[in-house]
Amino acid sequence: MMTKTLPGQPAGNGQGRIDARNLTVQYPSPHGPVKAVDSFNLMVEPGEFVCLLGPSGCGKSTILNVIAGFLRASSGSVQLDGEPIVGAGQERGVVFQRYVLFPWLNVLQNVEYGLKVRGVDKKTRQEKAREYLQLVGLAGFERKYPKQLSGGMQQRVGIARVLVNQPKVMLMDEPFGALDSQTRYMMQELTLQVSRKDGTTILFVTHDLDEALLLGDRICVITAYPGRVKEIITNPIAGPRTPDIVSRPEFVDTRRRIYEMLRDEIRLSFDQEAQKLGVQKMAG
CATH class of the missing domain: 3.40.50.300 (P-loop containing nucleotide triphosphate hydrolases)
Structure with missing residues (x-):
């Protein structure tokens, strides 16, 4: 069976061994x-x-x-x-070559999206999203929309969106x-x-x-x-x-x-x- 993650819990809880x-x-x-x-x-x-x-x-x-x-x-x-x-x-989080962001959501909303889907409360998910935006050097850009960002900045948003879910x-x-x-x-x-x-x-x-x-x-x-x-x-x-x-x-x-x-x-x-x-x- 595929690994299950409970709502509100990080996806990654140690390990992360891939065997093909x-x-x-x-x-x-x-x-x-x-x-x-x-x-x-x-x-x-x-x-x-x-x-x-x-x-x-x-x-x-x-x-x-x-x-x-x-x-x-x-x-x-x-x-x-x-x-x-x-x-x-x-x-498993995926980062593509193209910047797969939701154009109708701002940077903060894009990053917190996965946590929202998993049922994490608004305060917690926004705190986590801000933490990872800080990590990728985008603190202060929370209210910007993807079209307002350079390619490198959009890719950093994509990485933060993956990391905030703490994947294995x-x-x-x-x-x-x-x-x-x-x-x-x-x-x-x-x-x-x-x-x-x-x-x-x-x-x-x-x-x-x-x-x-x-x-x-x-x-x-x-x-x-x-x-x-x-x-x-x-x-x-x-x-x-x-x-x-x-x-x-x-x-x-x-x-x-x-x-x-x-x-x-x-x-x-x-x-x-x-x-x-x-x-x-x-x-x-």
């Missing part, structure tokens, strides 16, 4: 079933920050959607703290991909800060190698379509990590190693796309 075993996802097509993910295996420990890294179209977002409960696996299993995931649940697991699907580089760096530091504060398990999809090495305790490199685990690499630089790690020899060596893995998979991905379009592979 032989996860396979396939979609129908005019030419028969097509596998997006094939025999994917990953264990994420409570409080761990794991990045999924791979070429475009390798199934990273598909894996995240199965763990979120938005998509059913074709075979295999995914469990949270030993219980099968059979649908969406408050113990936060699932992040390339959340900073649409941001400019300076805002992106700030959001990365914020994500590290909040992960340390609450000890939330984070599974983070990215195609950015440097981002994966800054954020992830481990980096799961995924093959070209269909997505399988190519290798899981433990970050040689222990947390807390800061952007200046890029100059450290361990960073440079690990980055080179992962890049060589990714290069082969990206080339394969290019070849697969060419075959779909009926284009012959160029010599060399």
